[in-house]
Amino acid sequence: MKPEMRQKLAREPFAEKIRKVAQLIRLAKAFPRRPRVTPAHPYGK
């Protein structure tokens, strides 16, 4: 995200930002990060 956009989000009212935090939590719960599958080392170590 562009710094100007991030700055704009930072300037939003606190209540609006808390609503966005709630949305982010819902998204994170709906689409949990899967643990990264570490590829085998290319040189077999």
Next chain:
Amino acid sequence: MAVTPPSDNLPLAEGLRAANDLVSAKLIEDWALGGALAAIYYVEPFATYDADIFFIPRDKGLTAGIPAIYAHLQSQGWRVEREHLLVRGFPVRFLAAQGLTEEAVREAERIHYEGVPAKVFRAEHIVAIAASAGRAKDKARIEQLLQQADLDKTFLENVVHRHKLKLPTL
């Protein structure tokens, strides 16, 4: 108090109201919102899974009055889950302030959130507390605050100097 209809939003107002109730009940002297949610007051929103409420204890003993605080909130319908108290499933930590965090509570900014009077740590104190913790996520928080918050540089330098802290090189 704590039994309220479910909502899509975080039950932050309930948490702040409960903290005010603890002052009225003379269980704590003062309080302020700290941690990630305090940082979000100044920077872009990001996901966080709990609220940190720092309080100045009235009980200066070893327990900082935490058993009485928990008992009071449980009587209001809050549930306890490990170190968290849950309001409508949202975890809130009540943390006894001391030293830098006590100063942060005393000098916190007064706000109103959904009609509830509250206090939130100053951005400069959040930076200083992150510098004192020194984890990777604290360094990221400092960077974010330096980029996005309107920091009072003189105030920040003063806090950092008095508490013998060092800001990380970013």
